[in-house]
Amino acid sequence: MSWQYSSAALFLLLAIVAGLGRILRGPTAADSMLAAQLFGTCGVAILLLLARGLEWEVLQDIALVFALLAALAAVAFALRTWGGTER
Amino acid sequence: MMDAMGIFDMVLALALPWLGWRLLASPDLFRAMVLFISLGLLMALTWVRLQAPDVALAEAAIGAGLTGALFLSALRRLERLSEAERRLAFAGKREEEDEIPPERHRRAKPVAYGLALLLLAVFVLLLAWSLAQTPAGGGLGPAVGEQLGQSGVRSEVTAVLLNFRGYDTLLEVMVLFLAALGVWSLTRVRLPLQDEEPGPVLATLVRLLAPLMIMVAGYLVWIGGSRAGGAFQGGAVLAAAGVLLLLANVTVVRQIPAALLRWGLALGPLLFLLTAVVCVAAGGNLLEYPPQRAGAWILLIESASAVSIGVTLAALYAGGRPPEPPAQDRGGEQGPGRDADADAGGRQ
The missing domain is CATH 1.10.287 (Helix Hairpins)
Known part of the structure; x- marks a missing residue:
């Protein structure tokens, strides 16, 4: 695996770890949730980088599932927590 | 690097x-x-x-x-x-809390921590012991690889889950089925009564995402034969489509007949069990498929299981059995009393 792919993946993982601070500090629920969404995006990017770097196609499927299901949590948050209509 | x-x-x-x-x-x-x-x-x-x-x-x-x-x-x-x-229950709760004397609290804490630490130590010891027992570079991988040709699929994991140790998966599917039955027997699902148009953003998202999720679910089941994927993963993505539709409160969801949901729930376990019984009746072992048709059998069972797992997980999210009265009339849960009232009102 060439160093470009692995160092980019490492950088994105460090971005996730840095984002953990945002979740812990908040201050609002939306900040935490958006940080989690950022993790989803970073995770997809890491998986795609590893898929290219390791030439391991399965990782693309995992990235696809991640991308699809990250949207689900965002929708649930927008409807159920973020001032969603009374249900 | x-x-x-x-x-x-x-x-x-x-x-x-x-x-x-x-x-x-x-x-x-x-x-x-x-x-x-x-x-x-x-x-x-x-x-x-x-x-x-x-x-x-x-x-x-x-x-x-x-x-x-x-x-x-x-x-x-x-x-x-x-x-x-x-x-x-403000008053009632207060009294209940007061019943436990504070000194017992103080004594319980170290005991709980000690027990937790002890369990952790036992767990670590067990891990170390099993690590020492495992032969280097062995495991069951080579044994599975040898038999892979007979399994009907090219993915080792699917071969183990659906063929070599099919009864494990059969029992897992049954566990999920029982979980859904348990939730359904407790309560009826409460969907919002009114027709609420989802906003334009949500409507577009649902229109784009739901078909894509269903397609990916099918893809995962299919690809499970040759690499990572399979019924559980496909079913989970299918369930995500169901949860998305439930969240967006799309009218279609409330119009799904309850009988169809029940059959969807039972399809996977039923087919799996039937296959097992037929295999035994034909003189083989439980879930011993004919080797030349094994791939087709596995795909069939996986597809049916994926549908059932999807319905089960979405039903677990919804949290109850489907509403009894036809949804397009009044929607939601309504007792027989309300129906009688409405009838009386109509007659007057």
Whole structure:
């Protein structure tokens, strides 16, 4: 695996770890949730980088599932927590 | 290079337990939930690094996606419940709390921590012992590889799950089925009564995402024959489509006949069980498919199971059996009393 792919993946993982601070500090629920969404995006990017770097196609499927299901949590948050209509 | 990936693994190994600890220690339930979603993501990455893409797929679908939506909805319900309870049972709760004397509290804490530490120590010892017992470079991998030709599929994991140890998967499918039965026997689902048009953003998102999710679910079941994927992963993604439709409160969801849901729930377990019985009746072992048709059997069982797992997980999210009266009339749950009233009103 060439160093470009692995160092980019490492950088994105460090971005996730840095984002953990945002979740812990908040201050609002939306900040935490958006940080989690950022993790989803970073995770997809890491998986795609590893898929290219390791030439391991399965990782693309995992990235696809991640991308699809990250949207689900965002929708649930927008409807159920973020001032969603009374249900 | 090796070095960057080494640091990558180190960061993962450090971040994962730290995240788990923060998640358990968080007094704020919402924050704990967001941390849980993040934990699911790091978990999936860890499974990828451990060369277990099947588990990573399941973790991505269930840990990071479905559970997040489930927790968010549960949290909202909890908040409303606790508000109502605080008003109703304020006095009663106070007395109950006072019954435990404070000195017993103080004594219970070290005992609980001691027990937890003891269990942890036993667990670590067991891990070390089993690690010492495992022959180097062995495991069951080579044995599975030898027999792979007979299994009808090219993926080792699917071969084990659906062929070599098919009864494990049969029992797992049954467990999910029982879980859904348990929830259905407790309560009836409460869908919002009114027709609420989802906003343009949500409507577009649902229109784009739901078909894509269903397609990906089918893809995962199909690809499970040759690499990572399979009924559980496909079913989880299918369930995500169902949860999305439930969240958006699309009219179509309320118009699905209850009988269709019941059949969807039972399809996978029923077909799996029938296959098992037929295999025994034909003189073989439980789930011993004819070798030349094994691939087709596995695909059939996986497809049916994926549908059932999808319906089951979505039903678990909905949290009850489908509403009894035809949905297009009045929707939602309504007792027979309300129906009688409406009839009387019509006659007058």
